[in-house]
Amino acid sequence: MTLNNAIEVSHLTKKFNDKTAVDDISFNVKQGEVFGLLGPNGAGKTTTLRMITTLLKSTSGTVKIFGHDTASEGKLARSMFGLTGQYASVDEDISARENLMIFSRLNGLSRADSKKRTEELLEEFSLVNSADKSLKDFSGGMRRRLDLAVSLITRPALIFLDEPTTGLDPRTRTQMWDTIRKLVAQGSTIVLTTQYLDEADQLADRIAVIDHGKLVKIGTPSELKQQIGGTNLSFTVSDNQQVDSTVKLVTDKLGATVHLAGQRLSTNLAGVDQLSKLLATLQQDKISITDLTVQEPSLDDVFMNLTVGKN
Template sequence: MNAIHARDKAVSGEEWAVEASGLVKTFGSNRAVDGVSLNVRAGSIYGVLGPNGAGKTTTIRMLATLLKPDAGSARIFGYDVTRESQIVRQLIGVTGQYASVDESLSATENLIIFSRLLGLGRVESRRKAAELLEEFGLTEAAKRPLKNFSGGMRRRLDLAASLIAQPPLIFLDEPTTGLDPRTRAQMWETIRRLVKTGSTVLLTTQYLDEADQLADRIAVIDRGTVVAEGTVDELKASVGTSSLHLSVQDQPAIGEARRIVERVLQATSSVTSEAGKITAPMANADRVTDLLVALRESGIRLSEISVQKPTLDEVFLTITGHGAQENAAPNTQASHRKEEVML
């Protein structure tokens, strides 16, 4: 089957964008990837989370036909990455950690060159370049030399270049590393738009909040091995229950409020109270309504109530024995996903 037919099949019929089993890659005495298995459903965002040196980039390079696995197998939309690499390359786009563009040329010139290399005609290349520059908010900088681009602008241009051929599968290898919070948020919105328009995204990241915000499913990778896999909620639930946080308006009522919490939620030693705030495990969400009724009937008024799930950092620490942020950028922060209701 030729590449055009393969591409049509990929965007319309395959359930799995990526099927990898037991991938291994060794560099000398370093086993960088040690039996990684992944299944990425078409039309989803799949996150591979882990610190620097965990094996994320090496895994991506094998899936993208840039490195040959020493062992194991992988298929992209049903096509083997080793035996059918030419077809696979027609189905993917790869964006690395650094912009793969020529700094001496303008943004428009770079995109036109990439378009021509991919077989587009002169007129179509110019049209595609203008379209992508507008999509990524770079129209005003279209004629500016890349050496005058900020890091965020370079990253957006790199992603734009990887989308010239509109691939059904896009590999994003730590695409927001080093970006400021505003530019990171813009990139997140772009990634979400790509999936809404039919692409599948496999995203590697060392940012806990990025995985939390974007990924439909996450593989936690450490020292070349997948140590956990599931949805964000599944991973968080694997390390403990959510906790309920209450703030009592009247300090003298804190003792009575705590006794009610212990009785209704059927929790004793795990309930804590400090400075007018009570924290308790919430194993059964149905009992929260009963608790609020009991507190109101006792005349205890609350100023705030919130539910907090375990964080991805707690997941990683529990599974691996160390934080996911080791060797990560110092401003990386976990997402707590609080839901707060002011009363």
């Protein structure tokens, strides 16, 4: 066990009859980071999460939570994390306050401690004004906040969030992002599965991309973006007579392939520092350009590049 690892996944595999859903996956999650699991539907990310959280028995491989093997020390490992699923596990027929009280008692808190923890969580998740309303009157965002509050009753150091903002409106999604950032600032480690690439880009320190049950890439959002081709530069040459000489100049200066559409050039930069040198050269050669755009690759580009058509 490396001291700064919250999770160690080693050669994790899950087979359902003759179908391999998760195929020999290994990775570590560091303490205090947000770790994103990305993949298309059916890629194996939810199966991976269920094995890590002991909801599903693996065919082979091991998982350690803060150094404790989930197979041989399951109860101890489970006591160290909270899990929030895609669908709220709370009781529809009672209030938020009653739900939090019941789950607090189920987690072993005394009646007095349960009451205290319930008040803290209602405050923390902005549910005080709705605490005694029936859950049937809750919006999707309020329901999701309550579900997250329930998973945090025991103040776990590790939190699993399985698609926490699915189906929420943009404003409520942003509120959930703020809540997740606050948890990290307080020292929590978070494992996040999401179908929203902007969410992973906003929140995750590192991302594992899973496809067809295999781990195809792991790295920071910036590293993953750089691996698929760097920064894209495009501009229009004002004078049609200078297009050919500009293509030659850009090719010589950057050593990169130039794509031409009429008078518009596009190419890739190995680094943004190349841009200032190129612009200085164009100015020196009295080549006028317009509509300059510099675009970093997005996680959408990464996702498409790594997962589409790789059957």
